[in-house]
Structure formats: structure tokens, C-alpha cells
Amino acid sequence: MNHANDSQDFVVTFDSEGLETLASAAAAAIESLRRPASGPRSNVTPSELHQLVRTLDVCPDDGVDLNTVLTEMGSIVWSHGVVASDPATVAHLHPPTLVPAVVTELAIAATNQSMDSWDQSPAATEVELHLMRWLATLMGLPESGSGVMTSGGTASNVLAMTLARSWAAKSLDVDVLKTGLPRGAAQWRILCSDQAHFSVQRAAAQLGLGRDAVTTVETSSSGAMDVRALDRVLDEMTHSGLRPIALVGTAGTTDLGAIDPLRDLAERARRHDAWFHVDAAVAGAFMLSDRLARVLSGLELADSVTIDFHKLWWQPFNASALVVRDVERFDLLRVKSDYLDRGDELEGVVNLVGRSLDTSRRFDAAKVVATLRTVGRLAMAEMLEHLVELSRYAGSRIESHPQLELVAPPASVTCVFSARDATDEDLRHIQQRLLARGEMVLGRTRIKDRAALKFTFMNPLTTTDDVDRLVDLVASELSAL
Amino acid sequence: MNHANDSQDFVVTFDSEGLETLASAAAAAIESLRRPASGPRSNVTPSELHQLVRTLDVCPDDGVDLNTVLTEMGSIVWSHGVVASDPATVAHLHPPTLVPAVVTELAIAATNQSMDSWDQSPAATEVELHLMRWLATLMGLPESGSGVMTSGGTASNVLAMTLARSWAAKSLDVDVLKTGLPRGAAQWRILCSDQAHFSVQRAAAQLGLGRDAVTTVETSSSGAMDVRALDRVLDEMTHSGLRPIALVGTAGTTDLGAIDPLRDLAERARRHDAWFHVDAAVAGAFMLSDRLARVLSGLELADSVTIDFHKLWWQPFNASALVVRDVERFDLLRVKSDYLDRGDELEGVVNLVGRSLDTSRRFDAAKVVATLRTVGRLAMAEMLEHLVELSRYAGSRIESHPQLELVAPPASVTCVFSARDATDEDLRHIQQRLLARGEMVLGRTRIKDRAALKFTFMNPLTTTDDVDRLVDLVASELSAL
Numbered sequence: 027m028n029h030a031n032d033s034q035d036f037v038v039t040f041d042s043e044g045l046e047t048l049a050s051a052a053a054a055a056i057e058s059l060r061r062p063a064s065g066p067r068s069n070v071t072p073s074e075l076h077q078l079v080r081t082l083d084v085c086p087d088d089g090v091d092l093n094t095v096l097t098e099m100g101s102i103v104w105s106h107g108v109v110a111s112d113p114a115t116v117a118h119l120h121p122p123t124l125v126p127a128v129v130t131e132l133a134i135a136a137t138n139q140s141m142d143s144w145d146q147s148p149a150a151t152e153v154e155l156h157l158m159r160w161l162a163t164l165m166g167l168p169e170s171g172s173g174v175m176t177s178g179g180t181a182s183n184v185l186a187m188t189l190a191r192s193w194a195a196k197s198l199d200v201d202v203l204k205t206g207l208p209r210g211a212a213q214w215r216i217l218c219s220d221q222a223h224f225s226v227q228r229a230a231a232q233l234g235l236g237r238d239a240v241t242t243v244e245t246s247s248s249g250a251m252d253v254r255a256l257d258r259v260l261d262e263m264t265h266s267g268l269r270p271i272a273l274v275g276t277a278g279t280t281d282l283g284a285i286d287p288l289r290d291l292a293e294r295a296r297r298h299d300a301w302f303h304v305d306a307a308v309a310g311a312f313m314l315s316d317r318l319a320r321v322l323s324g325l326e327l328a329d330s331v332t333i334d335f336h337k338l339w340w341q342p343f344n345a346s347a348l349v350v351r352d353v354e355r356f357d358l359l360r361v362k363s364d365y366l367d368r369g370d371e372l373e374g375v376v377n378l379v380g381r382s383l384d385t386s387r388r389f390d391a392a393k394v395v396a397t398l399r400t401v402g403r404l405a406m407a408e409m410l411e412h413l414v415e416l417s418r419y420a421g422s423r424i425e426s427h428p429q430l431e432l433v434a435p436p437a438s439v440t441c442v443f444s445a446r447d448a449t450d451e452d453l454r455h456i457q458q459r460l461l462a463r464g465e466m467v468l469g470r471t472r473i474k475d476r477a478a479l480k481f482t483f484m485n486p487l488t489t490t491d492d493v494d495r496l497v498d499l500v501a502s503e504l505s506a507l
Numbered sequence: 508m509n510h511a512n513d514s515q516d517f518v519v520t521f522d523s524e525g526l527e528t529l530a531s532a533a534a535a536a537i538e539s540l541r542r543p544a545s546g547p548r549s550n551v552t553p554s555e556l557h558q559l560v561r562t563l564d565v566c567p568d569d570g571v572d573l574n575t576v577l578t579e580m581g582s583i584v585w586s587h588g589v590v591a592s593d594p595a596t597v598a599h600l601h602p603p604t605l606v607p608a609v610v611t612e613l614a615i616a617a618t619n620q621s622m623d624s625w626d627q628s629p630a631a632t633e634v635e636l637h638l639m640r641w642l643a644t645l646m647g648l649p650e651s652g653s654g655v656m657t658s659g660g661t662a663s664n665v666l667a668m669t670l671a672r673s674w675a676a677k678s679l680d681v682d683v684l685k686t687g688l689p690r691g692a693a694q695w696r697i698l699c700s701d702q703a704h705f706s707v708q709r710a711a712a713q714l715g716l717g718r719d720a721v722t723t724v725e726t727s728s729s730g731a732m733d734v735r736a737l738d739r740v741l742d743e744m745t746h747s748g749l750r751p752i753a754l755v756g757t758a759g760t761t762d763l764g765a766i767d768p769l770r771d772l773a774e775r776a777r778r779h780d781a782w783f784h785v786d787a788a789v790a791g792a793f794m795l796s797d798r799l800a801r802v803l804s805g806l807e808l809a810d811s812v813t814i815d816f817h818k819l820w821w822q823p824f825n826a827s828a829l830v831v832r833d834v835e836r837f838d839l840l841r842v843k844s845d846y847l848d849r850g851d852e853l854e855g856v857v858n859l860v861g862r863s864l865d866t867s868r869r870f871d872a873a874k875v876v877a878t879l880r881t882v883g884r885l886a887m888a889e890m891l892e893h894l895v896e897l898s899r900y901a902g903s904r905i906e907s908h909p910q911l912e913l914v915a916p917p918a919s920v921t922c923v924f925s926a927r928d929a930t931d932e933d934l935r936h937i938q939q940r941l942l943a944r945g946e947m948v949l950g951r952t953r954i955k956d957r958a959a960l961k962f963t964f965m966n967p968l969t970t971t972d973d974v975d976r977l978v979d980l981v982a983s984e985l986s987a988l
Contacts, residue, residue, distance in 0.1 A: 033890050033967035036605040036882055037821070039592050040542045047606055048540075052533045055610035059529075059617055061521045067629060072855030079633035084641040084876055085795070089883030092607055099614065099877055106630035110619050111520050119867075120627050121619070124517040125528055126573055128616040129536035133580065135612035135823035135874075136540055138591050138604045145948055146601045148548060149587035152560035160565040177658040177825065180866045188713065206717030207688055225866060232669065232864065234715020236687030314566070336867060340518070342616035343869035344658065344825070372939055374553030383713065385661045385706060386600075386817060388824040393616075395565055396580055401517055402570030409514050458853060467626055486514035 038136045052132060054093050058100030066112040068105060069464035078102055108467055111485055113492035114499075117469040119280065119308060121484040124340045126400040127393040131342055134389050141175070141387040142379035144371065151376055154391040161333060162349050164313050166326030173349035174356070174381040175390050179307035180225035182332035182348040185383055187216065187229035187272060189330060189350070190301035192358040194271035197299075203359070207234050213267060216240045217259065218274035219251035219286060223305055226274050241270075248434055249284030249473075251275070256294060272301040277322055278308025281471050281480060283417070283438030285309055288324025295329075302327065307334035307346070309438050315407035318414065329355070335394050338410060338439065338484070345390040356381040409486040413439045416483045419490050423497045429504055430497070433478050441481045442473060445504050450477035456503045466499060519617050533613060535574050539581030547593040549586060550945035559583055589948055592966055594973035595980075598950040600761065600789060602965040605821045607881040608874040612823055615870050622656070622868040623860035625852065632857055635872040642814060643830050645794050647807030654830035655837070655862040656871050660788035661706035663813035663829040666864055668697065668710035668753060670811060670831070671782035673839040675752035678780075684840070688715050694748060697721045698740065699755035700732035700767060704786055707755050722751075729915055730765030730954075732756070737775060753782040758803055759789025762952050762961060764898070764919030766790055769805025776810075783808065788815035788827070790919050796888035799895065810836070816875050819891060819920065819965070826871040837862040890967040894920045897964045900971050904978045910985055911978070914959050922962045923954060926985050931958035937984045947980060 038044060070078070079102060108115055111122035139147035141154060154175055162171030176182045194214060195202035202208070214235060218226045220242040227237040241263075244255040263270055273295040275286040288304060295302035304325055310333040312318035313325075325331060328351065335345035350356065360380040371377070379385060398406070417436035424430045424443045433442040445453065453470060457479060460466040469480030481496060519525060551559070560583060589596055592603035620628035622635060635656055643652030657663045675695060676683035683689070695716060699707045701723040708718040722744075725736040744751055754776040756767040769785060776783035785806055791814040793799035794806075806812060809832065816826035831837065841861040852858070860866060879887070898917035905911045905924045914923040926934065934951060938960060941947040950961030962977060 033886075033893070036607070036886075037592055037603050037966070037968050038606055038609055039603075039968075040540050040590065041544060042541075045537055045541055048609065049534055049537045051606050051610040052537060052613060053530055055614050056526055056530045056533060056617075059521050059614060060523075060526055063522060070629070072625070072629070072853055075630055075633050076855060079630065079637050082634075082637065082876065082880070084638060085645075085879040085884045085887075087884045089881050089886055092881045095607065095877055095880045096610070096614075098880075099611070099873065103630045103634055103873065104614065104618055107618050107620050108627055108629065109521065111518055118621070118624070118627055120621050122518050122520075123616055123619045125519055125532050126517070126576065128519055128529065128613060129532040129577070130580070131616035132533060132609060132613040133536050133540060133577075133585065135604055135609040136537075137585055137588050138602065138823050139588050140599070140601050140824055143599070144553070145942055146589055146599055148551070148553070148589065149556055149560065149584045152556050153563075153584055156560050156563065157565060164566075177662075178865050178867045180864070181658075184864075202715070202717065203712035204718050206693070206711075206720060207715040211715075212687070223866075228864070230687075231684035232713060234683070234688040234692075236683065237685050239687060334867075342619050343621055343867050344865075370935060372553055372943060374557060383661070383665075383709070384659050384825075385704075386659045386815075386824050392580065392584065395563065396576055398566040399563070399576045399579075400570050400573045403566045403568050405514075405517075405570055406566075412514070454851060461626055462853060485518070487518050487520075 048136065051092060054096045058096045059104055061105055065464050066115040066467045067108050067464045069462065070106050075106055111487060113485060113488040114466040114496060115485070116481040116483065116496065117467045118482055119337045119484060121337060121340045123342045124397050124401065127341050127397045130393040130396040134392050139389045141389055142385050143377045144375040147389060150389040150392065151378055153395060154378065155376065157391045157395055158347065158349065161347060165331060165349065167349065167351045170352040171349060172353035173347050174378060176346045176348055177344040177384070178346045179223065179305065179332050179334045180228060181383065182346045183223065183225040183305055184229040184232055185348045186303040186330040186332065187233060188383065189355055189358050190272035190303065191233050193301055196358070211235065213269050214239060214271045215263060215268050216272045216274065217243060217270050219243050219245050219276060221245050221249045221279040221282065221284060222274055222276045223280055223307070245284065248437060249279050249282030251286040251291065253287055253290045260294060260298060270298050270300045272303055275304045277304055277306035277310060277325065278438050280308065281440060281442055281473060282434050283308065283436065283440045285321050285437065288322065289327065292324050292327035301329045304328040304331045307332050308337060310334070311338035311410055314403050315410050317411055339394065341393055341397065345394060412486055413483045416488060416490065416493055417441045420481050420493045420497065423493065427497065427501065429501055433473050439483045442471070442478050444476070444478050448504065452507055453477045453479055455507065456500060459503060460499070466496065468500070529617065532573055535577045539577045540585055542586055546945050547596040547948045548589050548945045550943065551587050556587055592968060594966060594969040595947040595977060596966070597962040597964065597977065598948045599963055600818045600965065602818060602821045604823045605878050605882065608822050608878045611874040611877040615873050620870045622870055623866050624858045625856040628870060631870040631873065632859055634876060635859065636857065638872045638876055639828065639830065642828060646812060646830065648830065648832050651833040652830060653834035654828050655859060657827045657829055658825040658865070659827045660704065660786065660813050660815045661709060662864065663827045664704065664706040664786055665710040665713055666829045667784040667811040667813065668714060669864065670836055670839055671753035671784065672714050674782055677839070692716065694750050695720060695752045696744060696749050697753045697755065698724060698751050700724050700726050700757060702726050702730045702760040702763065702765060703755055703757045704761055726765065729918060730760050730763030732767040732772065734768055734771045741775060741779060751779050751781045753784055756785045758785055758787035758791060758806065759919050761789065762921060762923055762954060763915050764789065764917065764921045766802050766918065769803065770808065773805050773808035783810045785809040785812045788813050789818055791815070792819035792891055795884050796891050798892055820875065822874055822878065826875060893967055894964045897969060897971065897974055898922045901962050901974045901978065904974060908978065908982065910982055914954050920964045923952070923959050925957070925959050929985065933988055934958045934960055936988065937981060940984060941980070947977065949981070
């Protein structure tokens with residue numbers, strides 16, 4: 027019996043013929059991305075888009091020529107996306123990506139290593155471990171520091187809280203993963219600031235503790251945790267018999283970009299025997315810059331740290347990591363499996379499934395390594411410093427603007443602002459109209475229960491002239507209300 | 508102020524110059540994948556590989572030329588990976604990938620849409636919704652059926668169990684995500700077969716119920732759940748005041764490829780008011796084949812179904828989905844966020860963050876759609892049928908072999924076998940030596956507490972001649988013991 031008909035046209039192989047097929051298909055896929063410089067998105071409406079996409083027959087009995095399919099993807103899908111490298115895409119922590127990462131994604135997909143076991147990813151496992159050690163060293167963690175790649179900041183935070191929960195249970199001689207939450211768990215609390223990412227609540231919900239087990243601590247007007255408020259909360263907890271099992275510091279809040287006083291938090295966590303996790307999804311990249319790194323002082327005291335490579339490291343989704351100060355902490359998770367990670371393999375074999383909440387897992391570490399080696403630390407730092415400068419520049423433009431007002435001075439790459447005399451509904455209108463017309467993908471959020479607008483600068487190509495134009499555009503929408 | 512120096516060399520743009528840069532980098536990345544046809548992996552040892560990878564300076568101050576970096580990735584990383592399209596890669600559900608998917612990955616990474624909110628992925632959101640509706644229809648679910656993409660089968664199963672837990676709590680008027688596990692949760696049980704994937708236990712552990720809350724039901728020698736055993740377990744539960752909150756059927760077990768009697772399970776789940784989840788990560792693709800689909804009878808009765816596109820749909824990791832019979836079930840998860848999914852957007856806007864345990868999320872649906880449209884249903888079916896044929900052929904070869912013995916008749920794409928008179932340690936030796944020499948990446952597992960070897964056929968290019976060679980190679984290792 028021969029191989030399946032047709033399959034040789036489609037299955038990726040690494041001989042000359044296979045690579046030629048891949049190269050010509052890749053060229054066609056790249057050509058399908060071409061679009062005129064016309065703003066951050068087309069002005070198609072949600073319902074038009076709904077109709078347009080429904081014209082695609084997902085799985086016809088007989089296949090359609092690949093070039094036709096790729097061209098369609100271009101005209102129906104890519105041309106109606108958001109252009110992350112347009113200067114007017116400023117809503118979210120949604121970066122444009124870098125060439126070395128993007129072409130390495132193709133290699134990752136073609137070779138399809140799976141990170142759960144060494145015999146699906148021999149070199150890839152070593153590369154991920156090498157990247158994790160580098161990252162731990164960059165943070166100033168001890169030799170024992172290591173980590174694992176995850177699918178996103180939320181997954182990294184959930185993994186951290188999973189470890190923290192097991193750590194707390196272990197102190198009661200309970201294996202929570204085996205026997206479930208002990209009775210005393212109703213007294214467990216996770217602390218974070220009121221500006222921390224909602225994935226802290228998500229994690230508590232997932233873990234059976236419930237969102238109500240998260241106690242949020244007040245922030246100052248900058249958005250950073252107020253340490254005196256933290257001390258009050260901890261005192262109250264002690265008095266009422268509650269146990270803080272984890273304290274989560276944020277290095278770069280989603281809206282204001284604020285960085286909690288990490289050293290102070292580390293000290294409180296140690297004193298209360300709580301796991302100290304730092305969500306550095308936003309500002310973790312600042313470690314790369316000699317100028318910016320000092321704001322992260324105290325990061326080296328963390329039990330675990332979330333790093334999102336798919337934010338200010340300009341990696342395509344998904345690429346996140348959870349780094350732990352001691353690799354043995356992952357033993358809290360490990361369960362033997364009969365077909366993976368049996369513990370009786372060739373000497374030196376590591377099966378990463380033991381560190382992860384996933385099983386099959388993409389080799390995302392490859393794109394991070396290819397990017398860092400190609401771009402180099404100094405150029406990465408320069409791009410970061412540029413974005414911080416841009417947000418400060420935007421802050422100064424807004425501060426001096428007659429109609430606009432700053433909510434807080436920019437602390438990293440965001441600039442949150444409001445308008446004098448504008449209602450929440452006015453701000454919503456401005457953001458929605460700019461989005462509908464495809465002129466700007468502007469951020470909108472709430473700070474201390476008041477609506478606000480937000481620029482998030484993720485694009486190193488953006489200039490101060492672009493910022494001027496964005497501010498003018500928002501102001502003219504405001505005037506047109 | 509201008510854009511950051513250097514950044515224009517690296518940031519992906521969609522004008523002529525940007526696309527040219529991308530195209531030439533992609534060509535170099537593809538060239539780095541070239542390798543001689545030399546078996547499933549190199550014979551490098553784990554410690555040699557460790558040394559080799561450590562020679563890479565992850566992040567030098569000054570970047571290295573991209574072509575140099577890509578060439579290095581080729582010689583250090585890709586050439587020491589596992590070749591999923593080699594006929595002797597047969598250990599895991601670890602597929603080679605298809606050209607349309609791989610080149611679409613490049614487009615996904617270049618455009619970097621994020622699936623959490625419509626204003627980061629307008630067309631992409633519609634494409635994912637369209638794919639999910641198609642999948643629900645293919646399963647025979649009602650009009651209300653929909654789903655969400657996840658990072659893997661484990662994540663899909665965890666999401667399903669998260670929904671099941673909330674569903675059970677809701678019947679007690681408890682919002683478990685808010686207030687945590689209620690007291691009665693100690694009586695909750697999740698049922699699955701003793702051959703179900705370990706991610707069911709993983710989910711129970713994660714959710715605070717603990718692995719001990721999973722009750723496994725005996726399987727017949729084929730590996731499928733024994734319905735009489737299920738009835739006994741359910742009876743005992745009723746008597747002892749335990750509550751089965753979820754029943755998990757498996758369509759394609761990891762080792763034997765067995766498919767549980769889904770209609771019978773659905774009936775029991777309904778009778779006991781338990782969530783009926785089907786883990787169809789392995790055999791879900793059989794829906795595409797008129798010949799193979801009938802084994803999935805009863806799938807249309809599920810409350811939720813896990814589909815792994817990165818298994819027998821030949822997609823690169825990660826690409827999985829959780830499909831639910833009623834899209835409103837996702838309301839069990841939804842929490843309003845101030846900066847995403849506020850509920851006051853343009854008419855028709857859907858923010859998929861409300862269905863997902865992730866926040867930022869890659870547009871994996873694009874590669875699935877591009878693949879299905881290009882290959883077409885009939886060719887997909889033919890490739891699947893070919894793999895099922897191969898596993899049957901391997902089964903017949905082993906059955907008639909003087910030294911080897913079949914553990915169970917192949918039910919889908921795996922063939923599990925043992926050797927007469929061989930100890931568990933002998934089988935370990937065979938598998939490890941073939942792996943060490945780079946001649947075969949063979950599977951090894953335990954069935955009913957006895958060691959076994961396993962062929963997993965994922966590669967449509969494999970022929971019966973290849974199977975003959977694999978069987979001979981194992982037999983000659985056995986003789987050489």
C-alpha cells in the first residue's frame with residue numbers, strides 16, 4: 027500500500043522538493059499580506075464582516091488551489107484586521123511583531139516539536155531551558171532559578187497561583203492537587219492591588235478559592251500599591267484569622283503602567299510566609315535597558331515572575347513565561363504519566379510536561395531566542411526607551427491641552443487621559459467613532475470608577491509627529507460632539 | 508523625535524519594502540530546515556545537546572546578522588529535532604504538519620491579531636466563530652452550538668470541567684467562580700474511564716476538587732469504557748451520597764485508540780444530571796470521513812467536546828477547540844472587564860475573552876481554515892483512512908510475528924504490542940536504544956500495569972513497506988537483547 031493520495035502535496039518535508047513547495051507557498055502567503063497604508067483598520071462594520079466571512083466554505087469536499095485560498099485570506103481576513111504596526115493602533119498591549127520572530131514561527135510550525143517530552147523535542151527542550159536560565163539570571167534570581175513557557179500572562183499567573191496554593195497546602199501536610207482544597211482553605215487570601223490584572227481573580231476562581239478570595243489593596247494616584255494600605259489589610263487579616271497565601275505585585279499595570287514597590291512587598295510576603303509573585307507581563311522587558319531596569323528593583327526577591335514575550339518583546343502571540351526562584355518548586359505539580367515523563371529515560375533527559383499545566387505545547391522559545399540574538403540587547407533597550415519617551419511626550423501634550431486632562435503621569439508605555447467637561451458617554455462615543463471609521467484603535471477603560479481614554483504605545487516606528495496627530499484627532503472628535 | 512533607530516529593520520510592515528524584507532528572511536528560515544533523509548532524529552546524546560545549545564549567547568549586546576542566526580538555528584536546533592514526517596517517528600500523537608497551515612502561521616504571526624477583543628481581531632473573531640459553528644454542525648449539535656479555540660487538549664478539557672463545575676454549583680445557587688467551592692463539593696465526582704487522558708485528573712486538581720475526585724471506570728480489553736462497570740459505579744455513588752457532576756467519554760484513547768460507547772454514556776449522564784463531556788482530541792477528525800464517522804455516534808449528545816486540530820488534522824501546535832452544545836453555557840465564565848469586553852461596543856461586536864480562560868490569544872483558527880479549504884474534506888478523509896489502515900496492517904504483522912504479541916486490536920491510529928518472554932526492562936531497553944541511535948522514536952507505555960510498546964501512525968506519507976521495516980527493526984532489537 028502506498029501513502030495516501032494527495033498527501034505528498036501537503037505534508038511538510040525537509041528535502042529539496044519539500045522545501046521548494048514550502049518556499050513558494052510562503053512567498054504567496056506573504057504577498058497576501060500586502061495592503062496600502064490606510065490606517066489601523068478598514069471601516070467595515072461588524073455585520074458586513076460577519077457576512078463576508080460567512081462566504082467562506084470552511085471545508086469543501088474538494089480542496090481549492092492554495093494560491094486561491096491564500097489570496098482569499100488576504101482579501102477577506104488580513105485586509106480587515108487591525109494593523110499592529112500602524113501608529114494609530116494604540117488601544118491595547120497589542121504589539122507589532124519583529125521579522126526574526128515571524129520567520130522563526132514558520133520554522134516552528136514546519137518542524138512542530140512538542141515541548142511535553144524530550145522525545146518530541148530534544149534540542150527544543152534544551153533551548154527552552156537555556157532561555158529560562160538566561161531570564162532567571164537577568165532577573166537576578168539565584169542559580170536555582172528556572173521556568174517554563176506558557177500560552178500567556180493569564181496562564182502564567184494561573185500557574186503561579188497554582189504553585190502558591192500547593193505551597194500553602196504543603197505547610198498543612200496536604201497535597202491539594204490530590205485531595206482537593208482542605209477545610210481551612212476558606213481562610214486563604216490572595217492579595218494584589220486594585221490595579222492588578224484581572225487574571226489574579228481568574229486564577230482564584232479557577233482554583234476553587236473564588237474571586238472573593240482575592241483581597242485588593244488600594245493604590246496611590248499613580249496606580250502603584252499603597253504599602254500603608256497593604257499593612258492595614260495584612261493587620262486586619264491577622265486579626266480575623268485569614269491567611270494571606272500569596273501576595274501579587276504588578277510591574278506595569280494594564281492601564282497606568284504603574285510598578286508596585288516590589289522590595290516592600292517582598293518584605294511583607296516573607297514576614298507573612300506568603301508566596302511572592304510578580305506579574306511583570308508589561309514591564310518585565312525593562313530589564314533589558316540599563317536606564318529602565320532600576321524601576322524593577324525587588325524583582326529578584328520574587329518566588330515567581332510572569333514575563334510576556336508577546337508584549338514589549340514584540341513576539342507574536344503566544345509567548346509567555348513563568349520563572350520561579352527555585353526549579354524544585356515545580357515538583358509541587360509533577361505527576362508521573364505512563365506514556366510521558368516516566369522518569370526512566372536516557373540520562374540527562376528532561377520532560378517539560380512536569381512543569382506545565384499544558385501537555386502538547388508549541389516551541390515558542392525558538393522565536394524569542396532568534397529575536398534576541400538578531401536584535402541584540404542594546405537595540406531592544408533603545409526601542410523600549412523610545413516607547414517610554416513617547417508616552418511621556420503624549421502626557422506632556424495632553425497636560426498642556428486646553429480640552430484634555432491627564433489621569434496620571436505616564437509611568438511606562440501608556441498614557442491615560444480624559445477630557446474636561448466630557449461625560450463617560452462622550453468618551454465612549456469618541457472611541458467608538460474612531461474605531462468605526464478605521465481612523466484610530468484607541469483604548470478606553472475606567473480608573474477609580476471614571477471612564478478614561480488610553481494610548482498604549484507598543485510600536486517602535488511611531489514618532490512624536492504621530493503622537494501629535496493622535497492627540498489632535500481625539501481633540502477634534504471631542505469638538506465635534 | 509524619530510522612531511527608534513534600528514526598529515525599521517525589524518518591525519513587520521505590509522508595504523512593498525516590509526514584505527520584501529519578510530520574504531527574504533522567510534526564504535532563509537526555510538533554507539535552514541534542509542536536512543538529509545537520515546531518520547527521525549540525530550544520535551546526539553542529551554548531554555552533548557545540552558553543551559551545544561549552551562554555546563548560544565541568548566542576548567548579546569549587539570545583534571547578530573539574521574542570516575547567521577537562522578543558519579545557527581538550523582545547525583544547532585532544527586537538525587537535532589525530531590522529524591515528525593519521518594516514517595520512524597511513531598511514539599506520540601505528534602503529527603507532521605501541512606503546507607497551508609505552516610505558511611498561514613507566518614501570516615498569523617506577521618499580522619498578530621489577538622482573539623480576546625474584537626478591536627484587536629475584527630475579521631479574525633468572525634473567522635474563529637465561523638469555524639466553531641462549522642465544527643458544531645459537523646458534530647450534529649443544535650443551532651446553539653459554538654465553541655472557542657484553546658491551546659491544547661488539556662486546556663480544552665480543563666475548560667470543559669470548569670464549565671461543568673460551575674453548572675453543578677449553579678444548581679445549588681452558588682457562583683463557584685465568585686465564592687469558591689461550596690461545602691458540598693467534597694461529594695462531587697468526575698467520572699471517566701481508566702484509559703482516559705490524565706488531563707481529566709489535571710483538571711480536577713486545578714479546580715480544587717483534587718485528583719481523588721476523579722473516579723475511573725474499568726475498561727474492556729479494547730480500552731473502551733465498560734458500561735456495566737459504569738452502572739455499578741453510579742449505583743454506588745448514589746448509595747453513598749456522592750454526586751457525579753461530570754461524565755467524560757473518550758473518543759480515541761491515547762494508547763489503544765479506543766472509543767467509549769458514547770450513546771450509552773450520554774444516557775447515563777442525562778439520567779444523573781451530570782455534564783457529558785467527550786474528549787475527542789484523538790478521534791474527532793474521524794467526523795471528516797464517511798467511513799470512519801460512524802464510530803463517533805453519540806457525539807451529538809455531548810454538552811461539550813474537545814477537538815485537537817494539532818493531532819489528526821495535522822496542524823502545528825497549538826490548535827485545539829472546546830465546542831459546547833449551547834453557546835450560552837459560556838455565560839458561566841463571563842466576567843466584565845473595564846478595558847476588554849465592556850458590553851457597550853458597536854452592534855455585532857463579540858469579544859471572545861468571555862469564552863476563554865486565556866486573555867491574549869493567537870489566531871490559530873486561520874491555519875485550520877486555510878488547511879481545510881485547501882485540502883478539502885475528501886482528501887483529509889483519505890489521509891485518515893490511510894492511517895487507520897496502517898495501524899490495522901501493523902496489528903496483523905505483529906499478530907503473525909513469532910516474537911511479538913498484540914495487546915489489543917488497533918482501534919484507530921495506534922498499535923500497542925509487547926514481546927513474548929520480554930520483561931518490562933527489556934521493552935524499555937529496546938525503546939531507549941532505538942531512540943539513542945536515532946533509528947526510531949518508538950512509543951512506550953503501560954496497559955493494565957504491564958509495559959508495552961506502541962506505534963502511533965500520524966504521517967500520511969508512511970507506507971506498509973515502512974511498517975514492515977519498523978516491525979523488523981523492533982524484532983531485531985529484541986533478538987539482540
